[in-house]
Amino acid sequence: MPFVNRFHELESLRKVLRGGRPVLVRVYGRRRLGKTELLRKLCKEEQGLYLLVDEADSPQQRDSLSRQVAGEIGTIVMPYPTWDAFFNHLRQIDRKFVVLDEFQRMLATDRQAVSRLQHHWDTTLRETGPTIVLCGSSVGMMERVTAKRAAPLFGRIAADLRLRPFGNAAVRLLYPELSEEDRVRRYAVFGGTPYYHEFSVGRPLREAVESAFLSATAPLVEEPQNLLRMELQLPTRYNSILFEIGQGTHDLRGLESKVGVRKGGLGPYLETLRYDLDLVRMEDPVCGVRRQARYVFDDPFFAFYYRFVFENRPLLEIGRRAAVWVRIEKGLDEFVGPQFERVAREALVLLNGGEWRGIPLEFEKIGRWWNRQGDEIDIVAAGRNEVLVGEVTWSKNPMALDVLRRLEIKAMKIERLRGRPVRFVFVSRSGFEPEMVTEAKAKGAILLDLDALQEVFDKKYARPK
DSSP: OOOOSOHHHHHHHHHHHTTSSOOEEEEEOSTTSSHHHHHHHHHHHHTEEEEEOOSSOHHHHHHHHHHHHHHHHTSOOOOOSSHHHHHHHHTTSOOSEEEEETTHHHHHHOHHHHHHHHHHIIIIIHHHSOEEEEEESOHHHHHHHHTSTTSTTTTOEEEEEEOOOOOHHHHGGGOTTSOHHHHHHHHHHHTTOGGGGGGTTTSOHHHHHHHHHSSTTOTTTTHHHHHHHHHOSOOHHHHHHHHHHHTTOOBHHHHHHHHTOOTTTTHHHHHIIIIISOOEEEEOOTTSOGGGOEEEESSHHHHHIIIIIGGGHHHHHTTOHHHHHHHHHHHHHHHHHHHHHHHHHHHHHHHTTSEETTEEOOOSEEEEEEOTTSOEEEEEEEOSSOEEEEEEEOOSSOBOHHHHHHHHHHHTTOGGGTTSOEEEEEEETTOBOHHHHHHHHHTTOEEEOHHHHHHHHHHHOOOOO
């Protein structure tokens, strides 16, 4: 599969390496986001040494590192008896930089390994050693080792790169042969994790879903479970939370009720899902009340999995893949709707600071709005000069004028908008009815259909030259 969407990250790392002095670099993010591929490409281009820390005890880790170093530099390297021996040897290796991938495994097996790195960095490596890139998939552990004041490497990280899932703008580049509508579907189902699209590219959607998910041995049918097992000793409660989020419960009280825990009992679990595993994020209503936060998936793939796959695994165990596909097909458009809202907001972010059809767009924050009475608005983008307020529909029918009428009423309920200029935005999968176009344009609204979204992504998102 092509190297997509990590070009900006690659260029950032190149600039660090060309700075002329050794530095410590942290690269981290959850599993499957392409960290290893990114760093291997960097090593190939910039004379780097890539080393993978094994999931083993410290002596075995050091033995493995000695074999990897020997294979890379082409000379015999005796097993490192101590971490001091390993870090001392790094100074003698004629490479511009060294990558230590899955670095958090050192800490998991021997806390002294990180303190020895601190010692060698402070005394010798920062003056005469190579740049060292510390890469890890355990987000929480990587932050604890480097970011907290009491952490061994606190204050020593000169460059920091946290990899996030792809957005739709990058994912769509994997599917040049598909219509914009079908590209949105692929993003909604397979999300922003590059590895997952290996099972989708070049296949019809049903075939891709069936081969990736719909059998007891499909490559992605246990993927989220495996991620949880690798990071957690007891993933059961976390699975319950993720399942309820996938089924549409997003507020804290609702989750506590569905999962069956006392008030405040989910706090530590949600913190782990947010900060350590990078699976869930907390959203506040833009121009709304912060105490009404909601929990949503950071990557659409996990939303799809916990909506359609997780509870249907017993059917897959007995070969009922056709029955599961019928359930997916029946609910797919309803599921894609909220993901299409995400796509619409991403398009507006690309337009931010520029203009669309002569209309300037400039805002400082974008998201959704809701209140306790059940009113919701898909897009609220707050700027200094005006606020964008918008509705997004994933429907087979063109957007009708009543959508504009209802949005005008809902917008009046946002107290923080009173007295501020408002511009409406409407995004529709199937275009707009003529009456809607006429009135929306008269009010200075922005109208975006799939053709317009394609134009935005084609023009505003491109690989660097």
